[in-house]
Amino acid sequence: MEGAIIDRNNLTKIYNGKVKAVIDLNLSIKEGEIYGLAGPNGAGKTTTINMLITRISPTGGKATVGGFDITKNSMQVRKLIGVVPQDFTADEDLTGRENLTMVSQFYDVPKAKAQENIKTLLKLVDLEEAADRLVRTYSGGMRKRLELIIGLVHEPKILFLDEPTLGLDVQTRTQMWNYVKEIQSRLNVTIILTSHYLEEIDELAARVSIIDHGKVLITGSPAQLKESLKGDIISVTLTDQKSVETMKTIQGVVEVTDAGSNTVRIKVVSADNDLPKIINFISQHGLSTTRLTVQKPTLDEVFLEYTGKTIREAEGGEDARKMAMNMRRARQ
Ligand SMILES: Nc1ncnc2c1ncn2[C@@H]1O[C@H](COP(=O)(O)OP(=O)(O)O)[C@@H](O)[C@H]1O
Ligand SMILES: [Mg+2]
Structure with missing residues (x-):
């Protein structure tokens, strides 16, 4: 793809000659976007990430990251990327700031520059106050935030986040989403995010590929994927069964079913376009409703x-x- 920051061609990984973890993966990721890889445990998300970050080598196919081939130019790839792995990497017996400093040294970031970056990053994820406490005293959410910025101390162009909210409670997870968005817009990094929480991908990713058993099933924006189902549901509760029977004669919708309790479920291609039609029908036939809800697919x-x-x-x-x-x- 033109202008793609990550491009893969039939990328494949077969472990030990038998476990087909990733099969013929084809994806293009644009500069500056948040791209989601969604799929259940064992789908091949981490394997995909590990190939792109040059931690493991593919058994087939090719990929470029920032224009560099992951196999031939792995050193150049590593300079461009930041990685936040699925498991914690920070040293619990050091403070947050010490962890960040250590990683900066590993990447040879000049001392003054490193201090400046660390200050900015700590502020970005609200860890300034906790920066000089041992990591073992951090909550789960604080640890994840620290991991997030550890991946950013050397100012990478591309950030890989593997299951950034795994194991966090719902509220902490939502907070984390805001930090990820903030990082993407402030630092202008391209983010590749994996998750088996589909609502997380929906919230964060501009585009997503759903993968299962090592294969991409579908790619698109979350809105496109949901629209492709042609399945918004409009539920109308009426005052009596006779009205229900009338309602069931409405034309030009995908499907109407009687859901009991004087309620009909009307499946439509798009609630935004079809709701007026339903409201007109109700008024033309003099029906009275007690409840009307619209449910879009997730x-x-x-x-x-x-x-x-x-x-x-x-x-x-x-x-x-x-x-x-x-x-x-x-x-x-
Ligand atoms: N080092 C490995 N050796 C053998 N099989 C592996 C290895 N790592 C992962 N797998 C297998 O590859 C498949 C994909 O795993 P993984 O990439 O970790 O999926 P996900 O990150 O989507 O949960 C699974 O069947 C897993 O058991
Ligand atoms: Mg994984």
Whole structure:
């Protein structure tokens, strides 16, 4: 792709000659964007990242990062990138600032420049006050924020975030999203983010590739992927069953179903375009409504559509299967 900062061509990784972790991956990532790799555990996200950051070598295909070939020019690639791995890397027995300084030294950042960068970064993620405390005293969220800026001390052009909010509670996760957005806009870095939380990808990524079993299933902006389902749901609750029967005769929608309790579920291509039609129908037929709701599909539903299972099911577990069943029922 023209102007791509990361370009991959049939990138493949087969571990030990048998585990097909990534198969013929083709993706292009533009400079300055946040690009999401979404998929359940074991989909091949970390393997993809590890190839792009030159930690492991591909068994097939090619990729360039910032114009450099990941196999032939791995040293140049490493200078351009920052990496925040899935697992913690910071030394718990050092302070936050000491960790940052150590990594700066590793990258040969001149001392004065390093101090300046560290100050800016600590401020960016609200860790100034905790900077001189031992990392072992940090909360989970603070640690993740520290990891985030450890990946940035040498001013990389491209930042890889592998599951940046794994294990954080919902509230801390949402805070982390704001820090990631702030970093992207202030420092103007390209960010490649993996996550198995689809709402996280939806919130952060300009474009996303959904991967499962080492293959890209679909790529697009979160909005495009959701629109591709042609499945907004408008639920209308009426005052009596007779009105329900009338409502069911509406034309020009994808599907109308009786959801019980005087409610009809109307599936439409786009609620934004089709809602006026429904409201006109209600008024023309003199129906009275007690409730009207619009539900747009989420990326979870996109995943379900393209894989035939929910992301939680893909990760296994009894709860996951129950939730999946409920979700299917709700969309029927
Ligand atoms: N070092 C390895 N050796 C053998 N198999 C591996 C290795 N690392 C990962 N795998 C396997 O490759 C697949 C993809 O794993 P991974 O890239 O870690 O997925 P994700 O990050 O999406 O959870 C899984 O089946 C995993 O068990
Ligand atoms: Mg992983």
